[in-house]
Amino acid sequence: MSQFLSLCINETKLSLYEMKQYWFETVASIMMMTVVFLGLFFGIKTFLLTGDDTSSLDGLLFGYILWSFSTAAYSSVTSSIIEDNQKGFLEQLFLCPQGYTRLLMAKVFSAVSMGFVMMTILAYLAMALSGNWIELNFAKLFPLLLLTVPSVIGLGLFLGGLALVYKRVDTFVALMMLALMGLVAVPALPLNWASFLPLAPGASLARLVVLEQQELSFNDLSIVAVNSLVYLLIGILSFKHFERMAKRKNLIGQY
Amino acid sequence: MPLLEVKGLSKAYVGKSALDNLSFSIEPGEVVALLGANGSGKTTTIKSICSLIECEQGDIYFNQQKIIGTTHYLQHIGAVLEGARNVHWRLTALQNAAYFSTLRGGSWKQCQSVAQRLIELLGLGPYQALEVGKMSTGNRQKVAILCSLVHQPQLLLLDEPTIGLDVDTVTQIKKFILAQAKSHDQSFLITSHDLPFIDEICERVLVLHEGKLVFDGSLDKLKKELHQYELVLDYENTLDASYIDSIKTNMSEENVRFNNNDQRFIVRFNDVNTGLRITSQIERDEIKVKDLEIKRISMEKAYLEVVKGGVNDVPVS
Numbered sequence: 001m002s003q004f005l006s007l008c009i010n011e012t013k014l015s016l017y018e019m020k021q022y023w024f025e026t027v028a029s030i031m032m033m034t035v036v037f038l039g040l041f042f043g044i045k046t047f048l049l050t051g052d053d054t055s056s057l058d059g060l061l062f063g064y065i066l067w068s069f070s071t072a073a074y075s076s077v078t079s080s081i082i083e084d085n086q087k088g089f090l091e092q093l094f095l096c097p098q099g100y101t102r103l104l105m106a107k108v109f110s111a112v113s114m115g116f117v118m119m120t121i122l123a124y125l126a127m128a129l130s131g132n133w134i135e136l137n138f139a140k141l142f143p144l145l146l147l148t149v150p151s152v153i154g155l156g157l158f159l160g161g162l163a164l165v166y167k168r169v170d171t172f173v174a175l176m177m178l179a180l181m182g183l184v185a186v187p188a189l190p191l192n193w194a195s196f197l198p199l200a201p202g203a204s205l206a207r208l209v210v211l212e213q214q215e216l217s218f219n220d221l222s223i224v225a226v227n228s229l230v231y232l233l234i235g236i237l238s239f240k241h242f243e244r245m246a247k248r249k250n251l252i253g254q255y
Numbered sequence: 256m257p258l259l260e261v262k263g264l265s266k267a268y269v270g271k272s273a274l275d276n277l278s279f280s281i282e283p284g285e286v287v288a289l290l291g292a293n294g295s296g297k298t299t300t301i302k303s304i305c306s307l308i309e310c311e312q313g314d315i316y317f318n319q320q321k322i323i324g325t326t327h328y329l330q331h332i333g334a335v336l337e338g339a340r341n342v343h344w345r346l347t348a349l350q351n352a353a354y355f356s357t358l359r360g361g362s363w364k365q366c367q368s369v370a371q372r373l374i375e376l377l378g379l380g381p382y383q384a385l386e387v388g389k390m391s392t393g394n395r396q397k398v399a400i401l402c403s404l405v406h407q408p409q410l411l412l413l414d415e416p417t418i419g420l421d422v423d424t425v426t427q428i429k430k431f432i433l434a435q436a437k438s439h440d441q442s443f444l445i446t447s448h449d450l451p452f453i454d455e456i457c458e459r460v461l462v463l464h465e466g467k468l469v470f471d472g473s474l475d476k477l478k479k480e481l482h483q484y485e486l487v488l489d490y491e492n493t494l495d496a497s498y499i500d501s502i503k504t505n506m507s508e509e510n511v512r513f514n515n516n517d518q519r520f521i522v523r524f525n526d527v528n529t530g531l532r533i534t535s536q537i538e539r540d541e542i543k544v545k546d547l548e549i550k551r552i553s554m555e556k557a558y559l560e561v562v563k564g565g566v567n568d569v570p571v572s
Contacts, residue, residue: 088340097330
């Protein structure tokens with residue numbers, strides 16, 4: 001565990017180095033996210049909402065946070081494989097003694113943690129700037145998202161495996177980003193057909209508990225946990241399969 | 256006890272053999288060259304040792320442990336596989352070293368002093384605050400070597416480490432490799448087309464041809480078996496077979512190869528006196544000489560002969 005933690009810290013340091021080096025992109029993305037938050041607070045409230053009913057605003061903001069969070073987790077897997085391959089050091093990452101899959105997990109953990117911290121800060125900043133304070137319990141939200149995120153990582157690993165073998169999978173990656181919007185919005189609790197989709201039950205549970213202040217039910221929690229575990233396992237197994245295929249065909253590191 | 260043992264490794268791509276029952280071993284502190292033409296299987300061998308390629312047959316042992324299907328042994332291995340592309344170009348040398356040492360399972364606290372020592376040894380001191388992308392090709396290559404060594408591996412695999420480097424940088428890297436092998440007992444397996452580089456640092460050579468090991472021995476042995484000198488003589492008269500036979504019978508050295516055609520006479524030999532004896536006889540017999548050259552055979556030529564025909568059947572061309 002300590003070795004895994006050490007990998008996570010290493011990846012976080014790398015991200016911070018890169019954020020500093022690519023400062024223009026870092027500033028631009030922070031500004032964009034702030035503008036999106038402010039847009040949600042001001043624009044929607046001004047043009048779409050009536051009276052003091054801010055529940056729609058809360059829901060929209062919450063949906064945006066969930067989507068951004070799941071996108072960060074998902075793309076941290078796919079972009080790592082695609083970008084590191086393009087940069088030329090994917091082979092070096094495969095030389096990690098803990099195995100490449102664990103390294104990917106460390107990258108995801110780092111990206112998700114940083115994404116969450118960033119999003120929390122920006123959300124509060126936007127609320128302070130706009131003067132519209134909404135009820136979002138981030139302390140409750142974060143553990144629920146951590147329980148949900150493995151299903152998205154599973155999706156990322158599946159597409160990452162495809163990228164390892166077929167190299168260009170941009171269309172699938174972009175399609176999946178759009179699909180995540182739907183998965184965040186679809187009601188998947190109590191148990192229904194949508195409960196079998198990745199991310200959907202976790203997003204629903206987070207909405208119920210954090211936004212609608214409902215009590216955490218063991219059944220719902222179990223559905224989310226099983227959903228996450230199954231999709232993560234499918235992701236890991238399919239990634240291992242594609243990794244073996246890439247190793248057989250000498251495709252690792254080739255672009 | 257060998258540090259690395261490759262036993263009967265075979266690999267094929269789309270029905271074409273890339274490695275054919277390849278076996279060899281490397282001892283601690285040994286600097287070994289892996290030579291061969293393009294497509295002979297050098298990179299496939301290196302990548303197999305790194306578990307980046309899965310072979311159909313054979314086993315690889317590291318410190319007596321079977322490594323196929325495992326990754327823990329990788330903490331004792333360093334590799335430069337794509338030269339300068341192996342590092343983050345937007346980070347400095349030290350930042351890269353910190354990242355890769357932790358990635359390999361090392362503790363940066365312990366590796367930091369090693370990194371500083373290596374930076375000085377590699378002559379990167381004045382450039383350590385620069386991002387790698389702003390460095391020269393040679394310095395980027397040195398950063399790649401630094402990153403592969405900072406966690407103090409027992410075996411370093413260098414795939415074409417001198418590509419695109421100037422003479423001074425190659426000399427520095429040569430000195431560095433020899434010092435590391437001697438003082439830190441680190442083993443090196445190096446593929447290169449830069450034969451003078453190999454000539455100066457490797458005590459042992461493996462030659463691959465179409466995935467097969469065609470030579471495994473010391474560089475001196477290879478050179479001895481392949482002749483050290485070549486005499487090329489262009490003449491005006493016609494030299495018939497009986498005259499060549501008379502020269503041959505006059506030789507005290509056994510391992511001499513002759514080739515005579517189209518007014519050119521080529522002899523390969525190991526004893527420099529053989530060359531003197533031949534030129535004396537030619538002078539004595541008043542053969543009209545247009546041109547004469549006696550030279551040491553380069554490592555490149557010696558290795559090409561192994562690839563083309565095997566040590567004991569070298570056609571003189």
